[in-house]
Amino acid sequence: MLRTHTCGELRASDASQEVTLCGWVDSYRDHGGGLFVDLRDRYGITQVAFSPPDTPEDLIEQSKTLRAEYVIQVTGTVASRPDGQHNPRLATGDIELRATGLQLLNKAKTPPVSPSEKVTELPGEDLRLKHRYLDLRRPVMQRTMLLRDLITKRMRDYFEENHFVDIETPILGRSTPEGARDYLVPSRVHNGSFYALPQSPQLYKQILMIAGYDRYVQIARCFRDEDLRADRQPEFTQVDLEMSFVDGDDVIGMIDGLMQKLAKDVLDLDIQLPLPRMTYDEAMKRFGHDAPDLRFGMEIADCTDLAAESDFGVFKSVVEGGGFVRAINAKKGTDTYSRRGIDGLTEFVKGYGAKGLAWFRCEDDGKLGSTIAKFFSEELLAKFAERLDAEPGDLILFSAADWLSTCKVLHALRTKVGAEMKLYDPNAMHFSWVVEFPMFEYDDEEQRWNAMHHPFTAPLDEHVELLDSDPEKCRAKAYDLVINGYEAGGGTIRIHDAATQSKVFGLLGIDEATAKDRFGFLLEALAFGAPPHGGLALGLDRVVMLFAKLDNIRDVIAFPKTQKATDLMTEAPGSVDNKQLKELGVKLDL
Amino acid sequence: MLRTHTCGELRASDASQEVTLCGWVDSYRDHGGGLFVDLRDRYGITQVAFSPPDTPEDLIEQSKTLRAEYVIQVTGTVASRPDGQHNPRLATGDIELRATGLQLLNKAKTPPVSPSEKVTELPGEDLRLKHRYLDLRRPVMQRTMLLRDLITKRMRDYFEENHFVDIETPILGRSTPEGARDYLVPSRVHNGSFYALPQSPQLYKQILMIAGYDRYVQIARCFRDEDLRADRQPEFTQVDLEMSFVDGDDVIGMIDGLMQKLAKDVLDLDIQLPLPRMTYDEAMKRFGHDAPDLRFGMEIADCTDLAAESDFGVFKSVVEGGGFVRAINAKKGTDTYSRRGIDGLTEFVKGYGAKGLAWFRCEDDGKLGSTIAKFFSEELLAKFAERLDAEPGDLILFSAADWLSTCKVLHALRTKVGAEMKLYDPNAMHFSWVVEFPMFEYDDEEQRWNAMHHPFTAPLDEHVELLDSDPEKCRAKAYDLVINGYEAGGGTIRIHDAATQSKVFGLLGIDEATAKDRFGFLLEALAFGAPPHGGLALGLDRVVMLFAKLDNIRDVIAFPKTQKATDLMTEAPGSVDNKQLKELGVKLDL
Structure with a gap:
């Protein structure tokens, strides 16, 4: 090896040892009598001093030709840094290497992307990609x-x-x-x-x-x-x-x-184990999404029944059309969202297909107010306040549409508001499972059922009969791992018997010849002793x-x-x- | 889990435990009163007894419907096998599972490729590939x-x-x-x-x-x-x-x-470390190959000087043409190779480009004899015998040709004879290195040098000057790991400076524009602080x-x-x- 130690390894207990390091010149500064070099490798940074009396005069002169990203080999003696010069941010900050030998292993052209941690401003992505080896040097x-x-x-x-x-x-x-x-x-x-x-x-x-x-x-x-x-x-x-x-x-x-x-x-x-589990249906009901961010609450409340009692045209027509009126309560949300802020949220939900954003503010007296409040009786407003657990300063945001649209809008709103109101510690980690996904989803365009995961997914044992009677309600042995609102992975238990597999293919409109053509190898294998199995x-x-x-x-x-x-x-x-x-x-x- | 244990896990110390196993029916035999099933999974085989009094009568009947490769779940009690029925070849051979419950998890069609270890005759490769899942079940x-x-x-x-x-x-x-x-x-x-x-x-x-x-x-x-x-x-x-x-x-x-x-x-x-190392030149000289099988000796002896003294036309003309006469000594080889056996070796070497096979047998009196012996003086034969350390019963085999052809023929002969004479323990493992490969090999057809490894390979430090004067002699920082005569891997130290890289490209006839076109990304990277590096x-x-x-x-x-x-x-x-x-x-x- 061209070195005895790495640049992240030396400590005060190594003082007075003679060592050899190799690495890149991260930075250097002339301190009059000589040069300090921060020498960097994958393991850390070590300060190297080219100074009298340890370093011979000619070596000091030679060291002054070093430039950023030169590759060098330095031999020297480990020494405790003088009092007041310790650097607690560096693992090697208690020592420096007093150089007695220097070998230039390779020069470097001036790097267009600086790998030094000290440089905080990054050039554009194009340049980082062009010089990927430099970008990848950054700590x-x-x-x-x-x-x-x-x-x-x-x-x-x-x-x-x-x-x-x-x-x-x-x-x-x-x-x-x-x-x-x-x-x-x-x-x-x-x-x-x-x-x-x-x-x-x-x-x-x-x-x-x-x-x-x-x-x-x-x-x-x-x-x-x-x-x-x-x-x-x-x-x-x-x-x-x-x-x-x-x-x-x-x-x-x-x-x-x-x-x-x-x-x-x-x-x-x-x-703590087991990680919490929630069914797909519950996740959609409470959070509007199959990978809910559970680092904070702000659950969805269904207000369809209350909305039906109002004189607010938008709500009434949605309810009459079989739709849903659902809402989230941003607790103390009026501290964050002024009227202009609410206008911003209105623009935001339009990006998710909403025509507008109905909202209530909870006033100091506990009553709900809003530009649309006039369409609601005082009694009805009180019922909304109760349903949504409204307290003074709260901001209630609605979505009125078909079920999946309300899910989409309220999930987007909840995610945005949760982040903007800093409702969770960004360093928190939350792991959970969403289970029992639907077996099928209906493709309106093609007018047929598609497999939500893939056609080998097994239905819940107690739902096998629904395959015939009501496939929409049939839930699968499917599970997704959710971390901080992201689907980190997912899997299913697979069908391992030919009869169920045929039935599922039938529901998906896959006839026998097509199944054989597309999945023949697997189908044949299933007939030669397939064990129950599943994965992720x-x-x-x-x-x-x-x-x-x-x-x-x-x-x-x-x-x-x-x-x-x-x-x-x-x-x-x-x-x-x-x-x-x-x-x-x-x-x-x- | 559908099981409490695997099929490789139960021991006498588990006796009287109630357990559940899952697996494949490896084999079954009716013993009159009931059925023995060898149940197999990845972990092993456990004998399951469907017999009175432990197994209810209806379960015994049910068990008789089991066939090879059916997938089952069996519950029962672990019991020591009766004296005389222990099977020392099975890890679970001291126990059997006395079945009290049986669940058929899946049926299997009659397997065209039997996964049972008991079946020793394999069907053809086509069938094994068609039913790869069955072939892959074989222990x-x-x-x-x-x-x-x-x-x-x-x-x-x-x-x-x-x-x-x-x-x-x-x-x-x-x-x-x-x-x-x-x-x-x-x-x-x-x-x-x-x-x-x-x-x-x-x-x-x-x-x-x-x-x-x-x-x-x-x-x-x-x-x-x-x-x-x-x-x-x-x-x-x-x-x-x-x-x-x-x-x-x-x-x-x-x-x-x-x-x-x-x-x-x-x-x-x-x-023992370090593993032995040999240079490429030595490997070619002693064994005719850059990945010699060192589990046995039978090294090549160069007899070119002796061959020059003979009257044997084949030897003489090869030597005069600048070629080599080299030989191996198969100790006691005449025990294995009769005259007909030697004819077989002659046919064999023709497959490697030789025109024939010159050979000597060492007679009981220590003298060399052969159909070609008449072309050699007694004195010269004695020199050959000495050079090759010939003892009665030895068989000496020659190759006379250019250097690389003698390497090829004698390596092939040595490998074949070594195996046929069982000169090594087939369970022995021999690890070694061949190092210092040539930098270049000459392409006669294209009339130019090619890189033996790749154009980024560094020359030995002491050979850098040979790049200019005598590239053929230039040896590289290259090393191959050899296990039992197979090249298991190889690597090199890479060129990390632009000047040497340019010189090597020049020797390979790669001009600057071509180099930039083909390796531009790497060449540019080398200019931004490349460390000395190498790998394998x-x-x-x-x-x-x-x-x-x-x-x-x-x-x-x-x-x-x-x-x-x-x-x-x-x-x-x-x-x-x-x-x-x-x-x-x-x-x-x-």
């Missing part, structure tokens, strides 16, 4: 990458303790329909044929259960040829697992334990983001628009020359 | 998959102890030239552009070192669009690592430690094969011709419909 970037590594390692430990087998499933496979579009990979060996990149290892892991592997886990790369969003890249990573001879409680319990371990090992946070997939990128306490991982890790968090190169995809295409027997049809 | 398959999992886990532990960071590099990237052909992935979002799948994360990991990550590791999926061989699939997995501020000894030392740990943890084998890649599939003591992993894991060891689906690649192709703006040009 905050390195911490996030190391956090991802740590989370992955502790996850692997946990799965090993619990007898999971890590199995690599193929990247080059056959195209399977899973909603999004597959990336296709032409094969030169099999000219004219294509592989597909997996959207998830779903079929593979079910096959592995049928093959008797009992507990499977993989940190799996998945691919979707889709338009990009901030949190949806063409390739992403999921923690993919599957278990045999289990029901949903077992899978949930397994992930409960994982979250407890991660919270403890990564954040030193104790969380966690979004690793999202879990890292949440544990890093980043509202948006983009804030820290510059995502190339076409690439993922861990990408290093700047441009993708590239062009290929005609020779390569010709070999593929493929030509562009532009 | 030997499961053991190999579990071995792979174990090796991977212990590797990850080791790299964590040594402060490596696990970083995922992209699968979708730009095409980079690395010898083999890239798989190309058309992008729909960026119509007309293509991603490429990585042949290795080489450039990414060098960028990570320049980005300051210091120690990187990844179990990385790599892709090559090449014709298939038994040990070369279109996708494969390598243990990919890179370290900063190191020289070759540091990387070798790190992998020495890894091999020691794996040998201990996986095989309970103590190996291990072939995970091959390491597993070697630790599994399989001569060829194909013997155990059926490779689909187009897929890799861990594949689960049978057919690839698939066809895609025209709609998908049309969306890609691509059409097949057939």
Whole structure:
């Protein structure tokens, strides 16, 4: 090794040792008689003093040619810093290295993106991407990458303790329909044929259960040829697992334990198990969303019955049309939202399809007031106040529309108001489960039922009969893990018998021939001794983001628009020359 | 959980406990009064007795409907087996489960590939692939998959102890030239552009070192669009690592430690460090190959000087043409190889380009004899005998040709003879390094130098000047790990300064514009403070094969011709419909 220690390692107890460090010149300052250099590597920063009497005069002169990001090897003696010069913000802040030798390992051009933590202003994303190796040198970037590594390692430990087998499933496979579009990979060996990149290892892991592997886990790369969003890249990573001879409680319990371990090992946070669970129906009723942020309350109250008694045209017509009038109470919300603030919220809900925003303010006398109050009797206003537990200073916000629209609007409002009123500690972590999702959702356009998760999801045992009578009411053995209002992962118990599978295919309008064509391999496997099984997939990128306490991982890790968090190169995809295409027997049809 | 224990868990000390097991019916036999079932899961096999008095009569009747591979849940009482019925070959062989309850979880059609260990005759590969989930149920398959999992886990532990960071590099990237052909992935979002799948994360990991990550590791999926061989699939997995501020000894030392740990943890084998090292030149001289099998001797002796003195035309003309006459001595080889056996070896070497096989037998009197002996004086024969340390019964085999051809022929002969004469314990494991590979190899066809590893490989410090004067003699900071005659992995120290890199590009005939076009991103990165760095890649599939003591992993894991060891689906690649192709703006040009 070219070094004896790292730049994060030396302490006062190492004083008077002769050591050698390697690293990058993070910063330097001439102090008249010599030079101080902050030497940086992945492990930390150590101050190096090129000063008399320890450093020979010629070495001091040589040190003055150092510039930012030069790579050097320094030998010297560890010394306690003089009184008053200790730096408590640095792990190595009690010592400095008094240089006696210097080797320039490599020069650096002036960096257009400074990796020094001291530089707080970042250049634009384009420049950061062009010089990704410089951006990735920044300590905050390195911490996030190391956090991802740590989370992955502790996850692997946990799965090993619990007898999971890590199995690599193929990247080059056959195209399977899973909603999004597959990336296709032409094969030169099999000219004219294509592989597909997996959207998830779903079929593979079910096959592995049928093959008797009992507990499977993989940190799996998945691919979707889709338009990009901030949190949806063409390739992403999921923690993919599957278990045999289990029901949903077992899978949930397994992930409960994982979250407890991660919270403890990564954040030193104790969380109580079991994590709270809420049905999908309850989540929609109380929070308007299937991944509610439970770090704060502000639950939805249904006021449809009261609204029906009012003379307010908007409410009346919605109720008469079979719709709903629901509301949230922003406690003491009038402190935050002036009339102008409420106008802002009105504009905001229009972005979610609302025509306007009905609201009440609770006056000092406890009565509700508003521009629309005149359409409500005093008695009715009192009933609203009671329903919403209104106290002076509270702000009540309504949505009147069909059920799903009120959910959408009130969830958006609740999320925005909760953040703006700082109703929760941004460092709090809240883990919970939403369970018993609907089996199906109706596609109005196509006039048919779609599977809410995927067509292999098992219905609740007590709902099997609803498959025939009332599929809309049929709930699934499906569960989503929610952290701070984000769906961190989800899974289901799978159908393992052919009869139920056929019935579900029938409901989805998939006839036997189509099923055989699309899922034949799995269907046949089910007939050769499939155990009851189920599993889950966690979004690793999202879990890292949440544990890093980043509202948006983009804030820290510059995502190339076409690439993922861990990408290093700047441009993708590239062009290929005609020779390569010709070999593929493929030509562009532009 | 549907079970209280696994099928590999119960022991005599559990006797009289009530337990529930789940698993597959591995086999069953009617013993008149009832049924014995061997119940199998990933963890083992437990004998279940459906017999009076423990099992009710109706349950015994029900049990008789069970067939191979049915999935069942059995409740019962653990009981010690009667004296004389213990099965020492089973971990659970001291007990049986006396069934009191039975739940049929799933039926199975008659399996065309039997997963039972009792069935020793395997059907053809096609059938095994078609029913891969059945083939993967076979215990030997499961053991190999579990071995792979174990090796991977212990590797990850080791790299964590040594402060490596696990970083995922992209699968979708730009095409980079690395010898083999890239798989190309058309992008729909960026119509007309293509991603490429990585042949290795080489450039990414060098960028990570320049980005300051210091120690990187990844179990990385790599892709090559090449014709298939038994040990070369279109996708494969390598243990990919890179370290900063190191020289070759540091990387070798790190992998020495890894091999020691794996040998201990996986095989309970103590190996001494440092592992032996040999230069490339020495390996070629002594064994004719850069990955010699050191489990046995039979080293090559150069007899060119002696051959020149003979009257044997073949030897003389080779020597006069500047060629070499080299030989191996198969000690006591005449016990194994009769004259007909030697004829077989002659046919064998013809497959390696030899025209024939000159040989000597050492007679009982210590003299060499052969059909060609007449062309050699007694004195000269004695010199040959001395050079080759010939003793009665030995068989000496020659190759006379140019240097590389003699290497090729004698390596092939040595490998074949060593195996046929059982010169080593097939359970022995031998780890070693071959180091200091040539920087360049000459391409006769293209009349230019090629990089033996890749163009970023650094020359030995003391050979830098040879770059100008004698590139053929220039040796690289390159090292290959050899296990039992297989190259298990290899790596190099990389060039980290622009001047040496330019010189190497120049020697390879890569002009500045081409270099910029092909490697511009890396070259620019080198100018912004690149640390000295180097690394290595291990072939995970091959390491597993070697630790599994399989001569060829194909013997155990059926490779689909187009897929890799861990594949689960049978057919690839698939066809895609025209709609998908049309969306890609691509059409097949057939």
